[in-house]
Amino acid sequence: MRPQPLPSPWPPPYVNTYIQAHASTVRDLAKGSEPANSKVLVYVCTAMSYCGGHGDRLNGMISAFVLALLSDRAFFIDSQRPVPLSMVLQPRPAGLDWRMFGSHAALSAGFNLNDNLAAFEGDPQTVLESQERVIRLTSNQRLTAVALQAAEQRAASRGLSLQPELHSHLFQMLFEPSPALLARLNARNLPVGRRIGIHFRAGDQMPQNWKDPPRHPLSQLDEFLDCAESLEKEHGWEATFILFADTDKVLTIPRVQELMSSGKLAWPSESDGLVHLDRSPATLTVRGLLQTWSDWWTLAFDVDALVLCHSGFGATALEIGHRRPAVIGRGCVPADGSTG
Template identity: 30%
Template sequence: MENCLLWCKRTRTIYCLVLGLTLVVNCVLMSLLNSHVMSFLPVEHVVTSIKSGITADIHQVETNHDLLLNSIPKTFTSGYMVYTCNNESSVQCGGWSDRLSGILSTFVIALLTKQRFLIHHNHSFLLEEFLAPNEYDWRYNASISQKGNKANYDLMNKDSKKAKKYLYGKKDLDKYFKSYVNLIHINWDFTEVFRARPHIGRDVPWITKWHYADIYKEVYNYLFKPSERLSRALNSQKRRRSKTACAHVRIGKSENLPDDPPRHRESLDTLWNVFDDLDEDVYDLFIATDDESLLKRASGRYPNQIIETDGQIGHIAKLKKGYNTEVSLKMFLDFYMLINCDILILTESGFGMAAAYIRNTDSDLYCWRGPELKPCSRYTVHHMYEGMMLAPPGLFPHITQISDKNKRKAL
């Protein structure tokens, strides 16, 4: 080691310093290992990790965005994998978070099969009217169906069990999705299923490295940006102050949604107490809700602070076939308002969770459970509201068993 350090002084190169430091680390590690202090760690794993840390400043670190871009095939096989939510089908798509989960799952299936990913969405609204392609053109054109055969695949709810052997990786996905145009109806997040696949770290590396929050944020921003129409509507929102405090309050059954099951029923005093304590010279206030009466109460209580978005309160999962532009516009305006809030309060709903995942900050996020607001984060919100964004555990009972088996193989 002494000779190596003398050589460093002569050459004075950064690579030599790295080599010398690596040798020092090796000596220290071997000493610790001989004393059984670190006998529980594989030497190669520790040395490799430390070397990676040493060279991090020399070589550019791969960002999340780079990792996502590198997972996109350079060349596609023939055919298309199409997330489908259309008026022609009798299959229900669910709410906005259900649709985002379906889009994500279809996107991953497209990566695994190396087919082009597209979105065919005209149920309740034409998706392109509110969201435009950002870095990837996902727009569906009916003319592609003329180039080859097409088939519908219903992976909604319990019907998705039929495909589990293929999704797990026990069978070849290409032998399940055999058509030129594969129209997939799906409303579950299958992240845990994909993570159980052999070699998933090679095929789609980011799905094993990222948390749910980062998966949704990176994929959403890769695929989408506000359309010109939505951008104009967002820019027209009147904001008088430098910051915005927001809440998403999913009430459920109400006068404007009489057929919806009851949801959040806690006293609104909890919310009013938070808003009352905020500096009214600093904070505008915003509430996204499915209850018209709640908005009226908030507007009456904070007439000079409340921001109101255009459109009509409703739920896209409850709309009949055809377009409802007013409900859809309000949904997207509310969604982007929540994404850009400085303070965000959530109730139990996938809509609010999705906004929290995509949000640009992790600070000042609170989960409303019972009479209290509990501090939470993009990385813990799914523990607070289990089942709102992910496939229910009972849907795929063998996930844990298969995942553990694959982990043992990897060791």
């Protein structure tokens, strides 16, 4: 087996230069001046469009940032559905101020790649080499691997290739919790000590909140719990299981009830906060938005190991959070959290 190349240092010089140039662009725009670099890419999710669930949106936003880095464009996010993204995430003080509002009214139409990865795979240069000053991009797809391959030399020279944690690095550049999300996280009172996060998606067990195809029957949760116990034993931990699911019907399962009674398992969610960002009615989605982001943030940053189902929600938490043991609940096989 050939040795794998070592990851490049982060951040590479190009990214530091990009951050400085982006700050200059934001200052010029605020003053009404023409920026030195007038090329812009805006990730767009309007109040009238469908943008995918939690994981799809994150993939779309971060992939759009990769496209901006590869095409020398200032990057902004105009995400208004169901509420402005800045209500849950805000720019980091030393990062990029990505906030933009109303681009659908002020800027021309752009590229819509929702559920259409094949269109980008067929001709990535249409976006990467576009001569339009402003690109508005709507996407719920993972475009990064295709983009890095399509602009291979550019990606290498800018330090974006050989970065197995690229999406994690870029997320850290862009986002930190808003005050509202931070308050929700601080109020969560997670158990101290080792924690194993379990994400279980049934899919079709909350018909009163949204309609979704079936993913895992409730009977399969036993396999996820068995897997969590195996992880705990393998690492010699005394851990608490933190269960996240898209249905409160998991709470009726006797084994879950027993584990909760003994303090072995915690369920931080509230039933009325179980929503799908795209499929639930707007009134429910707004009510459950902070819980959805709190659940994801906990999986990404506040547990020591992960037991996951096949879902973008858990996959992005694995990829963007810190490196730790992670497995797929069905079969208890290792999960790969590298960007690719």
